[in-house]
Structures are given as C-alpha cells and as structure tokens.
Amino acid sequence: MYAAIEAGGTKFVCAVSDHDFTIKDRKHIPTTTPQETLGAVFTFFDQYDIEAIGIGSFGPIDANPESAHYGYITTTPKLAWTNFDFLGAIRAHYPNTKTAFTTDVNVAAFGEFKLGAAQGKKNVAYYTVGTGIGMGYIHNGQIYMGRENPEAGHFLVRRHPDDHFVGACPYHQDCLEGMAAGPALEQRWGKKGKDIDPNSQAWEIEAYYLAQASMNTTLYLSPDIIVFGGGVSKQAQLFPLIRSQFAKILGDYVDVPPISDYIVPVGLGDDAGITGALLLAAEQ
Amino acid sequence: MYAAIEAGGTKFVCAVSDHDFTIKDRKHIPTTTPQETLGAVFTFFDQYDIEAIGIGSFGPIDANPESAHYGYITTTPKLAWTNFDFLGAIRAHYPNTKTAFTTDVNVAAFGEFKLGAAQGKKNVAYYTVGTGIGMGYIHNGQIYMGRENPEAGHFLVRRHPDDHFVGACPYHQDCLEGMAAGPALEQRWGKKGKDIDPNSQAWEIEAYYLAQASMNTTLYLSPDIIVFGGGVSKQAQLFPLIRSQFAKILGDYVDVPPISDYIVPVGLGDDAGITGALLLAAEQ
Ligand SMILES: Nc1ncnc2c1ncn2[C@@H]1O[C@H](COP(=O)(O)OP(=O)(O)O)[C@@H](O)[C@H]1O
Ligand SMILES: Nc1ncnc2c1ncn2[C@@H]1O[C@H](COP(=O)(O)OP(=O)(O)O)[C@@H](O)[C@H]1O
Ligand SMILES: [Zn+2]
Ligand SMILES: [Zn+2]
Numbered sequence: 033m034y035a036a037i038e039a040g041g042t043k044f045v046c047a048v049s050d051h052d053f054t055i056k057d058r059k060h061i062p063t064t065t066p067q068e069t070l071g072a073v074f075t076f077f078d079q080y081d082i083e084a085i086g087i088g089s090f091g092p093i094d095a096n097p098e099s100a101h102y103g104y105i106t107t108t109p110k111l112a113w114t115n116f117d118f119l120g121a122i123r124a125h126y127p128n129t130k131t132a133f134t135t136d137v138n139v140a141a142f143g144e145f146k147l148g149a150a151q152g153k154k155n156v157a158y159y160t161v162g163t164g165i166g167m168g169y170i171h172n173g174q175i176y177m178g179r180e181n182p183e184a185g186h187f188l189v190r191r192h193p194d195d196h197f198v199g200a201c202p203y204h205q206d207c208l209e210g211m212a213a214g215p216a217l218e219q220r221w222g223k224k225g226k227d228i229d230p231n232s233q234a235w236e237i238e239a240y241y242l243a244q245a246s247m248n249t250t251l252y253l254s255p256d257i258i259v260f261g262g263g264v265s266k267q268a269q270l271f272p273l274i275r276s277q278f279a280k281i282l283g284d285y286v287d288v289p290p291i292s293d294y295i296v297p298v299g300l301g302d303d304a305g306i307t308g309a310l311l312l313a314a315e316q
Numbered sequence: 317m318y319a320a321i322e323a324g325g326t327k328f329v330c331a332v333s334d335h336d337f338t339i340k341d342r343k344h345i346p347t348t349t350p351q352e353t354l355g356a357v358f359t360f361f362d363q364y365d366i367e368a369i370g371i372g373s374f375g376p377i378d379a380n381p382e383s384a385h386y387g388y389i390t391t392t393p394k395l396a397w398t399n400f401d402f403l404g405a406i407r408a409h410y411p412n413t414k415t416a417f418t419t420d421v422n423v424a425a426f427g428e429f430k431l432g433a434a435q436g437k438k439n440v441a442y443y444t445v446g447t448g449i450g451m452g453y454i455h456n457g458q459i460y461m462g463r464e465n466p467e468a469g470h471f472l473v474r475r476h477p478d479d480h481f482v483g484a485c486p487y488h489q490d491c492l493e494g495m496a497a498g499p500a501l502e503q504r505w506g507k508k509g510k511d512i513d514p515n516s517q518a519w520e521i522e523a524y525y526l527a528q529a530s531m532n533t534t535l536y537l538s539p540d541i542i543v544f545g546g547g548v549s550k551q552a553q554l555f556p557l558i559r560s561q562f563a564k565i566l567g568d569y570v571d572v573p574p575i576s577d578y579i580v581p582v583g584l585g586d587d588a589g590i591t592g593a594l595l596l597a598a599e600q
Contacts (some may be wrong), residue, residue, distance in 0.1 A: 092570075155462045171455075171462065178439045178455065178538030183570050187532050190472045203567040248471050252536035254462030283487040286376075286467050 035082045035129075036309030037073060038136060039063070039089040039118070041110055041163075046073055047306045048080045051314070053147065055306070065112045066121065074125050084130040086313035088139030088305050089118060095134050095181055103133050130316035136160075136305055138175045140298075141168030143308025144259045149299030153256035157249045158304070159185075161242065162262035165209040169253060185209045189244050192237045195220075212241040214264050230269045238264070239273030246278045246295055250288060257289070261298030271297060319366045319413075320593030321357060322420060323347070323373040323402070325394055325447075330357055331590045332364045335598070337431065339590070349396045350405065358409050368414040370597035372423030372589050373402060379418050379465055387417050414600035420444075420589055422459045424582075425452030427592025428543045433583030437540035441533045442588075443469075445526065446546035449493040453537060469493045471532055476524045478517065479504075496525040498548050514553045522548070523557030530562045530579055534572060541573070545582030555581060 033056070038045040040063065047058040057080070061072045077085075092108065094101040103119025119133045134142075141158035150156040156170040165185030169176040176182065186207040197220040201210030210216060217225045221234050228234045246258050260274075275291045288294050298304050317340070322329040324347065331342040341364070345356045361369075376392065378385040387403025403417045418426075425442035434440040440454040449469030453460040460466065470491040481504040485494030494500060501509045505518050512518045530542050544558075559575045572578050582588050 171460075176455075179540050179573075180538045180570065182536055182538055184535045186569055187535050188474045188528060188565060190474060203569040204565070244472060248532060248536065251468045251471050252466055252532065254464045254466055256463050281472060281488070285470055285487040286464065289463075 033080050033082055034310045034313040035077050035080070035085040036139075036306050036313060037085065037087045037089075038139065038305040038309055039087065040136065041090045041108075044069055044073060045306050046076050047310065048077070048082070049310045053307060053310050053314070055303070055310075058306070063110070066116050066118075070121055070125075077126075082126065082129055084132070084313035084316045085122060085126065086132045086139065086309035086311070086316075087119065087122065088134060088136040088309045088312075091135055091181075093118070093133075093135060093181075095138075095177060130313070132309075132312040132316050134175055134312070135166070135168060135181050137166040137168035138181065139168075139306075139308035139312060140261060140304040141170050141259075141308065142175060142312055143300050143304040143306075144261075144298060145170045145173070146311045147300060147307060148304055149259050149296045150257045151299075155253065155255040156257055156259065157253055157255040158259045158261065158298075159242075159245060159265075160262035161213060161260060161264040163214055165213050165245075165262075167245075167249070169255070171253075184245070184249070185213075187245075187248055189241050192240045194233065195237050208241055208245055212238055212245075212264075217264065225264050225267065230267065235267060235270055236273055238267075239270055239277050242270065242274045243277035243281055246274060247282050250282065250286065254286075257293070258295050259298055260295070261301075261304055265297055268297070271295065317364050317366055318594045318597040319361050319364070319369040320423075320590050320597060321369065321371045321373075322423065322589040322593055323371065324420065325374045325392075328353055328357060329590050330360050331594065332361070332366070333594045337591060337594050337598070339587070339594075342590070347394070350400050350402075354405055354409075361410075366410065366413055368416070368597035368600045369406060369410065370416045370423065370593035370595070370600075371403065371406065372418060372420040372593045372596075375419055375465075377402070377417075377419060377465075379422075379461060414597070416593075416596040416600050418459055418596070419450070419452060419465050421450040421452035422465065423452075423590075423592035423596060424545060424588040425454050425543075425592065426459060426596055427584050427588040427590075428545075428582060429454045429457070430595045431584060431591060432588055433543050433580045434541045435583075439537065439539040440541055440543065441537055441539040442543045442545065442582075443526075443529060443549075444546035445497060445544060445548040447498055449497045449529075449546075451529075451533070453539070455537075468529070468533070469497075471529075473525050473528050476521045479521050492525055492529055496522055496529075496548075501548065509548050509551065514551065519551060519554055520557055522551075523554055523561050526554065526558045527561035527565055530558060531566050534566065534570065538570075541577070542579050543582055544579070545585075545588050549581055552581070555579065
C-alpha cells in the first residue's frame with residue numbers, strides 16, 4: 033500500500049491507499065511534539081504493509097536533496113519542530129521503505145495535476161488560500177524547485193482603493209498573505225470568512241488580490257492553469273470576480289487560455305494534498 | 317564557425333565566432349522589412365562556413381517547438397514583421413545548418429549563465445532594463461519556458477510614495493516597464509537616463525521598482541542569482557540602492573545568498589545577448 037502524510041501546523045493527516053489511490057484508512061493527529069505526533073503516525077502506519085511514503089510538510093523545509101539538512105523542518109516558529117529532521121525520523125522507523133519529501137502546497141499541486149482540476153496540463157500553479165497563502169508549481173510534469181521552493185504568497189500587492197486594512201503579515205504587513213489569507217479577512221471584517229455575506233464587497237477586494245496573484249503567476253511562470261484551493265477559496269462567488277479582475281489588469285498583453293479553464297477551483301477539495309502525497313509515494 | 321543573430325526592433329546584430337566564442341566578425345543591420353534586413357544578414361553570413369545559427373529575437377515570438385507557428389514573430393506592432401516566419405526564412409536559406417530560436421532576453425540570460433556574471437549558478441534570472449523591460453530565466457541550466465515565455469516586465473508595481481508619474485506602458489500604464497524602463501525615466505524627469513544626475517532621487521525611485529522585481533523573482537522562481545543588464549542598468553549607483561531596498565521589502569522572510577552576489581550587473585555588457593546566441597548555436 034501507499035502511505036501519505038500531510039503535515040500541517042495544527043494537525044497531521046495520515047492516509048493509506050491501494051494502487052488506485054482510493055483512500056482505505058485515514059487518521060488526523062494533532063501537531064504537538066515530534067515525538068508524540070510521529071509516535072501516533074507510526075502506530076497508524078504500522079497496521080499496514082507500506083511500500084512507499086509521500087510527505088507534504090508545513091515549513092519552511094529543506095527540500096533540496098543535495099543539502100546536508102535535506103528533509104528537515106527548518107526555521108518554523110513552532111519551536112518543538114525547529115531544525116527537526118522529519119524525513120530522518122521517518123526513515124529511521126521505516127528503513128526499507130521509499131520516501132518522497134516536499135512541501136504541503138507541492139503535494140496539493142501534484143494531486144491536482146495528476147487527478148484533480150489540472151489533469152492533462154503540463155504546467156500547473158496551485159495556490160492554497162487558508163490560514164496562510166502558499167503556492168506550489170508543477171513545471172513540465174515535475175515539482176518545480178529553484179534554489180529553494182517558491183514562496184509566492186508574499187509579494188507586495190497593489191492595494192484596492194477601498195481597502196484600508198493595515199495587513200496581517202508579520203514580515204511584510206500588506207503582502208498577498210497579509211491582505212488575502214483567512215486571518216486578514218477575519219481581522220478586516222470582524223468575522224470569519226465563512227460568515228461574511230457572499231454579496232459583500234469583501235469578495236471583490238479579495239478577488240482583486242487573487243487576480244494580482246494570477247497575473248504575477250502568468251507573467252513569471254506562464255502556466256497552463258492556475259488552481260485555487262484552501263478554506264477561503266470555498267467561496268465559489270470568488271471565481272467570476274477573480275477572472276474578470278484578472279482580465280482587466282492583465283489587459284491584452286499576453287495570451288492566456290480561455291479564462292474559465294485557466295483560473296479554477298481545486299478539483300480534489302480538501303483531499304488535494306493527501307492524494308498528491310499518495311501519488312508522489314507511488315512515483316518512488 | 318558559429319553564427320548568431322540578436323534581432324532587435326531597431327537593429328539586428330549578427331556575429332560569427334570560432335569554437336571559443338571569441339567574436340571574429342560582426343555587423344549591425346537596421347530593422348526595416350524582413351526581406352531587406354534578412355537579405356543583408358544572409359550576405360554577411362554567406363562569407364563564412366557556418367555550422368549552426370543561434371537566434372535571439374524581439375517579440376512576441378512563438379518559441380514552442382510543438383506549435384504550428386514555431387519560429388514566428390507573432391503580434392508585434394512592427395507591422396512588416398507581424399506573423400513572419402523568421403526561423404523558416406533562416407532555414408530556407410540555410411537548409412543544412414542547425415538552428416536555435418528563442419527570445420532576445422533568453423539568449424542574454426544564457427550568455428550570462430555560461431560566460432557572464434552567473435557562471436556556476438544553475439538558476440539564473442536576467443532582466444534587461446532598456447527601451448522595455450524583459451526577463452529571461454535559466455532553470456537547472458536550461459532556458460525556462462512554461463506555456464510561453466515569461467513576461468515578467470509587466471507586473472503591477474507598488475508605487476514609490478514620492479512618484480507621481482502616470483506610467484508609460486500602453487497595456488498597464490504603471491506596471492514595472494511603465495515605471496522603470498528608459499522611456500519612463502525620460503518622461504518622468506524630462507531628460508534621458510544617461511543625463512540624470514547620479515545623485516538624483518530618480519535612482520532611488522528606480523531602485524525601488526527594480527527591488528520589487530527582485531523580490532517577485534525571488535518569491536516565484538527562487539533563482540541563485542538575479543542579473544540586470546540593458547541601458548538603464550549602466551548606472552552603477554543603482555545596485556547598492558536595489559540591494560538595500562530589496563533587503564528592506566523582503567524582510568527576513570526567505571533566505572537569499574549574500575546580497576552583493578545575488579543582485580548583480582551583467583558581466584558581458586552589451587554582448588550578453590549575442591554571446592548567448594553563439595553559445596546556443598554551439599549546443600545544437
Ligand atoms: N468556507 C469558508 N469561507 C471563507 N473562509 C474560510 C472558509 N473555510 C475556512 N475559511 C478560512 O480559511 C482559513 C483556514 O484555511 P484552511 O485551508 O481550512 O486550513 P489551513 O490553511 O490552516 O491548512 C481560516 O482563516 C478560515 O477562516
Ligand atoms: N547610461 C545610461 N544610463 C541610463 N539610461 C540609459 C543609458 N544608456 C541607455 N539608457 C536608456 O536605455 C534605453 C535603451 O536601452 P538599451 O538596452 O540600450 O537598448 P534596447 O532596450 O532598445 O535594446 C533608452 O531609454 C536609454 O535612454
Ligand atoms: Zn508576507
Ligand atoms: Zn505593462
């Protein structure tokens with residue numbers, strides 16, 4: 033069987049599947065200390081005959097196989113996990129099992145590419161818009177990595193003229209994440225994203241920022257498709273707004289695919305990440 | 317010998333070299349009509365025994381080898397060249413010669429990667445800041461292409477608070493090119509870039525925009541190095557200003573190489589493009 037871990041800052045999702053990637057069993061484990069959390073992960077996986085393990089982790093992580101600290105979680109503010117050799121711990125417990133290690137957004141991008149909204153495309157940008165904003169990118173069918181992984185959630189947005197929210201990013205204040213992630217919505221409007229009226233101007237402002245993300249993605253990466261997942265993107269009314277803002281700000285400058293096939297919601301829903309991690313396990 | 321064409325909107329630069337890439341002969345030919353300009357190009361190259369031709373062209377071009385219009389200049393405002401089969405014309409005249417066809421900025425990026433300021437790096441972003449702003453990118457030693465070539469010169473900048481210039485881009489008005497290319501400098505300050513006092517605030521504002529370009533490049537591509545060439549980047553006082561603005565706006569968010577090795581001026585000067593085209597010819 034294939035095993036997968038989607039390691040988040042709040043919880044770990046573990047799953048096992050057969051070769052058809054249908055999830056056979058899954059478990060949510062709270063993210064406490066590495067020892068406690070991974071202890072529970074091993075207890076879960078030990079029930080199964082595992083061929084390979086795919087891991088998508090919160091970060092920042094060292095995902096460069098040539099690096100001395102490959103497989104580590106590095107400078108996370110979650111202190112128990114700082115400089116923790118995550119992949120090493122997995123390999124120590126399963127020395128004969130193949131592993132794949134990348135970021136949480138990269139596994140989701142890979143899942144969407146193989147089995148989700150981006151099937152048949154070669155170049156796939158995937159954004160999660162949730163507690164934070166992260167992007168994973170598939171280039172020519174492979175997970176893209178430069179010197180490190182992209183961190184496209186933090187570019188400096190152009191402010192919407194009606195938006196006076198100061199911004200919530202501790203590093204940049206009013207970058208994309210600081211203006212458009214779930215906590216920014218909540219702080220700006222005084223209620224959680226899911227409780228904001230679908231007709232509120234909140235969504236037009238949100239779309240203005242996600243349209244800028246789509247524009248920068250188009251200009252820097254020239255993907256075949258841009259997929260949005262994560263809690264905030266569950267607001268389906270966002271998509272027409274993002275598309276029309278995108279068309280407006282990009283102008284006729286570059287040719288893009290038909291817009292409703294180009295900027296799309298996640299196909300696998302909340303399972304994009306865990307499915308991508310299973311798919312990645314299968315490729316090892 | 318290797319042959320190279322750097323095809324610009326104003327002039328074509330043609331050159332030939334031996335296998336050591338030292339330019340043996342070169343000719344500048346005005347860009348008029350395809351027939352006239354290419355006629356002069358052929359007259360020049362016909363003097364030599366050419367093994368391969370590398371071409372870096374103004375655009376937009378179709379650089380996708382799988383496309384029906386591969387090798388064409390597509391929607392350029394230079395009407396005589398619109399939908400012109402540039403590569404086809406070269407191949408018709410030199411049917412037994414190998415060819416390589418890409419953008420003007422991609423050949424410059426390739427030149428810097430192989431023989432210029434970015435030697436030894438795997439992931440190289442190259443910006444030209446001249447009449448326009450364009451970016452070429454080398455990823456893992458290869459010219460990067462997604463669905464099409466990146467067009468990173470047109471992202472929406474955040475305005476410098478002291479800058480009230482309306483912006484010069486016909487598509488976006490105050491995008492990067494609209495605010496920071498040579499014509500923007502000239503319109504904003506009423507004189508050509510080379511005549512602006514090196515101590516003028518003009519350069520701090522210019523650096524503010526090029527720092528944003530560096531930040532977006534870092535966040536989307538995570539390169540090993542960012543190289544700036546083109547006429548405007550000849551102002552050497554820009555580099556310390558770009559570096560300090562970059563460090564300030566990026567914050568401590570992601571780790572980058574030592575800044576003076578990361579944001580650098582072009583190593584091959586005005587020959588980056590033509591040298592890159594020769595190098596590309598050699599790889600065919
Ligand atoms: N249906 C919804 N509409 C708008 N915002 C939502 C919705 N569901 C969750 N969110 C917001 O998304 C964020 C959580 O994102 P999520 O992708 O679910 O988890 P995480 O990013 O922590 O992995 C929270 O800020 C939450 O308020
Ligand atoms: N030394 C310089 N300092 C500032 N600006 C310059 C300098 N040299 C050229 N420029 C500006 O750069 C632009 C031309 O860019 P260049 O890279 O030389 O050619 P092109 O982009 O047309 O291939 C013009 O707008 C010009 O004013
Ligand atoms: Zn930020
Ligand atoms: Zn523009």
